[in-house]
Amino acid sequence: MNDSVFSSSNNTNNKEAVSCNSLRRSLFEYIKLERPDLKRSDTISANELNEYKLKYISKYLLRDIHQLSELENNVISSMTNQTIISDMIDEDGDNKLTxxxxxADKVxxxxxxxxxxILFIILLFAWVVINIYWLHNKGFDPxxxxxxxxxxxxIAALQAPVIMMSQNRQEEKDRARSKMDYMVNLKSELEVRILHEKLDQVLANHDEIMNHIKKGNGNSE
Incomplete structure (x- = not known):
């Protein structure tokens, strides 16, 4: 990581800079592993912060599943860029069919x-009636x-593979939906974890403030 990523809060004019004081404690400590000289008074660019968030969330997943697939990387990218998983759905998929x-779908x-x-039963009945009764069993198909x-x-020989083609495509749709459900659930779980961390940080800050207030009241007495 370049030294130019961080700067003093008094010298930076970058509109995209984020104060390290606004970062939650766990993320700040994670960044400090790579930048031990980083202080709460420093700022970090938004782009570099997103990269650290990406690594930070990846650490969560690697700890649980040990290897990241394309789905997990998509979830991490969605969380980092603050996008919605459903935006990844290909809504024009049906328009791209051959x-x-x-x-095959229509058949x-x-x-x-x-x-x-009903039409097939009518056709069979008409076929039998025409050949046996109308043509007295001397028609084109006695x-x-x-x-x-x-x-x-x-018809049976042709219909079976056509139906299988349609079923295979439906299975592909079902697999895509299952992957999307997995990504949504995974993103929800990660966001809940992050919310827990934020809540723990808020509680810790609250306790720290209350301790300062108690000390101040004790000194005034």
Whole structure:
């Protein structure tokens, strides 16, 4: 870390500078591990402070899970930049589908509907009635309906992989949602930990102030 990152509070004119006195104690002590000469009266640039926050939160995760994946790094980046996890969702994902994927979704959706079932039953009934009663079993597909069996076999052979394609894409969506849920939960847990640290710092500062007040009252007496 460059020495120019920190400066005296009396000399800095950087609008993005942050006073070290405003940092919570645990973060300040973590920064002091790399900068032992840092004082509470010094200031630190906002960009460098974000880098330290990134390292500080990474330390939390490494202590618990020992290795950071892309998901954990995304959570850390979201906390450091103060962004929302849901902003990472690709809302235009459905618009990027290929023609085959869209066709698979439509075929799968239609094949699993009551409309398809009713139309299919009507078609089968009409096929049987036309060939047996209307054409007196001398039509284009007499009993035992070999041509109909061929059509049904072809439909089943084509419909199965199309449905599997649609299911695979749905599984990808479910995995993406699961990852997003994990990231949201992880970010919430880390923020709760940080809030606990801030609360502990507030309580410690309160006790310190009360002790000073008691000492002042004791000296005045």
């Amino acid at each position: 023609l085959g994927q869209r066709l 799968s959706g239609f094949g699993g509907s009551w409309t398809f079932i 009993y035992p309906f070999i041509l109909l069996n061929l059509f049904l076999s072809c």
